[in-house]
Amino acid sequence: xxxxxxxxxxxxxxxxxxxxxxxxxxxxxxxxxxxxxxxxxxxxxxxxxxxxxxxxxxxxxxxxxxxxxxxxxxxxxxxxxxxxxxxxxxxxxxxxxxxxxxxxxxxxxxxxxxxxxxxxxxxxxxxxxxxxxxxxxxxxxxxxxxxxxxxxxxxxxxxxxxxxxxxxxxxxxxxxxxxxxxxxxxxxxxxxxxxxxxxxxxxxxxxxxxxxxxxxxxxxxxxxxxxxxxxxxxxxxxxxxxxxxxxxxxxxxxxxxxxxxxxxxxxxxxxxxxxxxxxxxxxxxxxxxxxxxxxxxxxxxxxxxxxxxxxxxxxxxxxxxxxxxxxxxxxxxxxxxxxxxxxxxxxxxxxxxxxxxxxxxxxxxxxxxxxxxxxxxxxxxxxxxxxxxxxxxxxxxxxxxxxxxxxxxxxxxxxxxxxxxxxxxxxxxxxxxxxxxxxxxxxxxxxxxxxxxxxxxxxxxxxxxxxxxxxxxxxxxxxxxxxxxxxxx
Amino acid sequence: xxxxxxxxxxxxxxxxxxxxxxxxxxxxxxxxxxxxxxxxxxxxxxxxxxxxxxxxxxxxxxxxxxxxxxxxxxxxxxxxxxxxxxxxxxxxxxxxxxxxxxxxxxxxxxxxxxxxxxxxxxxxxxxxxxxxxxxxxxxxxxxxxxxxxxxxxxxxxxxxxxxxxxxxxxxxxxxxxxxxxxxxxxxxxxxxxxxxxxxxxxxxxxxxxxxxxxxxxxxxxxxxxxxxxxxxxxxxxxxxxxxxxxxxxxx
Ligand SMILES: Nc1ncnc2c1ncn2[C@@H]1O[C@H](COP(=O)(O)OP(=O)(O)OP(=O)(O)O)[C@@H](O)[C@H]1O
Ligand SMILES: [Mg+2]
Numbered sequence: 211x212x213x214x215x216x217x218x219x220x221x222x223x224x225x226x227x228x229x230x231x232x233x234x235x236x237x238x239x240x241x242x243x244x245x246x247x248x249x250x251x252x253x254x255x256x257x258x259x260x261x262x263x264x265x266x267x268x269x270x271x272x273x274x275x276x277x278x279x280x281x282x283x284x285x286x287x288x289x290x291x292x293x294x295x296x297x298x299x300x301x302x303x304x305x306x307x308x309x310x311x312x313x314x315x316x317x318x319x320x321x322x323x324x325x326x327x328x329x330x331x332x333x334x335x336x337x338x339x340x341x342x343x344x345x346x347x348x349x350x351x352x353x354x355x356x357x358x359x360x361x362x363x364x365x366x367x368x369x370x371x372x373x374x375x376x377x378x379x380x381x382x383x384x385x386x387x388x389x390x391x392x393x394x395x396x397x398x399x400x401x402x403x404x405x406x407x408x409x410x411x412x413x414x415x416x417x418x419x420x421x422x423x424x425x426x427x428x429x430x431x432x433x434x435x436x437x438x439x440x441x442x443x444x445x446x447x448x449x450x451x452x453x454x455x456x457x458x459x460x461x462x463x464x465x466x467x468x469x470x471x472x473x474x475x476x477x478x479x480x481x482x483x484x485x486x487x488x489x490x491x492x493x494x495x496x497x498x499x500x501x502x503x504x505x506x507x508x509x510x511x512x513x514x515x516x517x518x519x520x521x522x523x524x525x526x527x528x529x530x531x532x533x534x535x536x537x538x539x540x541x542x543x544x545x546x547x548x549x550x551x552x553x554x555x556x557x558x559x560x561x562x563x564x565x566x567x568x569x570x571x572x573x574x575x576x577x578x579x580x581x582x583x584x585x586x587x588x589x590x591x592x593x594x595x596x597x598x599x600x601x602x603x604x605x606x607x608x609x610x611x612x613x614x615x616x617x618x619x620x621x622x623x624x625x626x627x628x629x630x631x632x633x634x635x636x637x638x639x640x641x642x643x644x645x646x647x648x649x650x651x652x653x654x655x656x657x658x659x660x661x662x663x664x665x666x667x668x669x670x671x672x673x674x675x676x677x678x679x680x681x682x683x684x685x686x687x688x689x690x691x692x693x694x695x696x697x698x699x
Numbered sequence: 700x701x702x703x704x705x706x707x708x709x710x711x712x713x714x715x716x717x718x719x720x721x722x723x724x725x726x727x728x729x730x731x732x733x734x735x736x737x738x739x740x741x742x743x744x745x746x747x748x749x750x751x752x753x754x755x756x757x758x759x760x761x762x763x764x765x766x767x768x769x770x771x772x773x774x775x776x777x778x779x780x781x782x783x784x785x786x787x788x789x790x791x792x793x794x795x796x797x798x799x800x801x802x803x804x805x806x807x808x809x810x811x812x813x814x815x816x817x818x819x820x821x822x823x824x825x826x827x828x829x830x831x832x833x834x835x836x837x838x839x840x841x842x843x844x845x846x847x848x849x850x851x852x853x854x855x856x857x858x859x860x861x862x863x864x865x866x867x868x869x870x871x872x873x874x875x876x877x878x879x880x881x882x883x884x885x886x887x888x889x890x891x892x893x894x895x896x897x898x899x900x901x902x903x904x905x906x907x908x909x910x911x912x913x914x915x916x917x918x919x920x921x922x923x924x925x926x927x928x929x930x931x932x933x934x935x936x937x938x939x940x941x942x943x944x945x946x947x948x949x950x
Binding site: 232233234235238524525527528608610611612632633634662664665666667 | 778779780781783784785787788789791792794795796816817818820821822825827829830
């Protein structure tokens with residue numbers, strides 16, 4: 211029997227999950243890496259540490275199931291998106307810490323570039339600190355001598371997929387989904403767009419070759435490395451959302467609602483992103499509309515690590531259940547500004563509605579409810595853009611272990627919320643794409659047969675309560691914007 | 700502030716020693732040698748610990764092991780929500796392999812509290828029953844939890860003509876402790892069966908049970924036979940995987 215090993219290089223940790231042919235989990239290994247916060251608003255990772263961790267989790271996952279590389283039919287890769295690293299082609303040394311997607315240091319670069327919708331037609335994205343292109347530009351402007359070295363072809367740029375594939379196989383490539391998050395790729399041609407590249411002022415020589423999401427890029431220890439997908443696209447794939455109109459929302463560090471729009475990119479009128487969903491080998495790419503929320507699970511983690519009222523993420527549910535409601539408190543976690551549908555980099559977090567009545571239990575509720583209200587905002591945008599209302603929400607990711615949150619989510623969206631039988635859809639999607647590339651699975655239809663409902667939450671909230679809660683949430687959101695001033699850094 | 704209290708420190712040393720011993724029980728002499736304490740001192744400590752239920756003796760005058768009351772205290776530290784989060788991957792995989800619904804239970808007073816429920820993977824309409832209470836004596840989950848915990852007082856309600864009474868049950872619990880898994884056959888609902896195995900934390904303490912349930916014709920070879928061994932092995936494998944996740948077993 212052979213297996214597929216998926217490597218998920220995430221924001222907080224790297225993991226390797228080994229799957230069997232039915233999509234069942236055979237083993238899991240995971241390692242966290244350091245979150246480096248040099249200043250408020252800045253977030254970095256050490257790319258070398260991440261590469262070390264990735265090798266370790268692959269080793270551990272195989273060892274736990276008593277497997278060797280010979281038992282693995284292919285490796286699949288999925289990764290935190292937009293996080294940017296530049297390294298020396300000769301030594302493999304990064305020239306700077308990786309700049310993480312949540313990092314807001316490119317605020318000034320973004321302002322300089324002017325009209326936020328300037329690149330939307332070509333790239334599908336609004337100008338925001340979130341994407342890789344501006345981060346690369348910042349590195350070129352701020353790391354001494356980097357631009358000259360880049361022009362001489364001495365350094366390479368990549369998102370985490372590229373960094374891993376380069377280390378695993380020696381090839382300098384990225385996949386269409388990751389490339390679609392750089393703001394440098396043209397959505398129609400699926401290639402670097404000369405106008406975008408020159409507007410961002412980055413040397414073409416340092417950019418990787420753009421390939422499909424499911425093909426053999428090379429080998430590691432004799433095993434084909436056969437897929438790369440941004441983590442949210444991988445989750446879409448893992449949920450087998452292969453038909454236009456199918457979508458999912460993944461709850462990890464942030465929350466990301468993606469809707470498959472088929473072989474045609476759809477431009478959003480409501481603050482959503484247009485992105486590539488996946489591309490299998492030579493087939494046409496599938497596009498997606500995306501509602502990206504920066505902070506959901508990260509707020510729970512912040513509550514655990516920085517506030518210390520709980521000692522594990524799951525305990526927030528226990529604490530939240532000590533009270534019946536939020537007591538009137540609303541928590542808008544605009545830690546990196548607001549992402550979809552607002553795109554306000556000048557926003558910062560608030561807790562609104564504080565009174566002497568508010569206890570830690572109410573705060574725990576407000577923390578969890580924030581994930582649901584933020585989802586409602588992007589679902590409303592998605593409904594407006596697509597002209598049809600969502601009828602069920604498919605969910606996945608670590609936060610789906612939280613029953614209180616899942617019930618509340620169903621309540622505020624007023625639709626059933628459904629979790630599939632593998633909550634680790636990010637890894638599963640990367641495994642599926644790799645398995646398809648090497649013939650481990652025959653077709654996407656075969657994958658669909660693996661999808662099963664594992665849990666379902668039905669809405670049960672009074673409409674009046676929902677409307678009031680949403681009204682208060684929106685008022686709380688209004689209070690976050692415009693917080694940052696010129697002299698803040 | 701007063702300094703540390705010596706007798707409490709010593710009692711803690713004794714408990715740690717017994718915990719390390721695991722299933723291996725220790726005599727007064729062995730403990731006094733290991734801790735370099737006089738026998739009468741050790742004896743006094745053990746008698747006090749025995750009174751509060753923190754240590755037990757198999758027979759009067761015999762060797763000592765950790766007591767049930769200690770485990771009750773320890774157990775309450777594992778949050779049910781935490782258990783669900785840790786068990787998520789493995790309960791899903793169990794449901795896929797067994798093609799049956801999966802539940803994870805912990806003791807809650809006299810009942811089994813369902814802390815996690817995975818639907819039977821056939822996409823049929825099913826309702827989530829996380830938070831529900833089940834009778835311990837008529838479910839595999841409950842038998843596991845009681846076999847490795849404390850027998851709750853209270854009446855044992857008869858649900859079917861197969862529901863066991865106290866005597867038969869206590870015999871079955873020996874079997875559960877022996878085999879490390881439990882089942883029920885028509886005992887809660889006529890025509891239904893369940894299989895469960897213990898989840899252990901890093902101290903080796905049983906903190907929950909994971910199991911499957913479904914119609915007897917799918918779970919057993921025939922209506923009056925114990926469950927199919929293939930299904931039992933899936934359940935036990937899932938229990939071991941969750942235990943590993945909790946640090947309860949090495950890989
Ligand atoms: N039971 C829970 N209740 C609430 N939040 C939870 C729970 N379990 C996990 N989380 C949150 O979910 C996140 C972890 O989920 P998951 O493992 O899917 O994310 P991740 O894939 O590690 O994220 P990333 O890929 O961005 O690193 C953490 O931010 C954690 O705070
Ligand atoms: Mg992730």
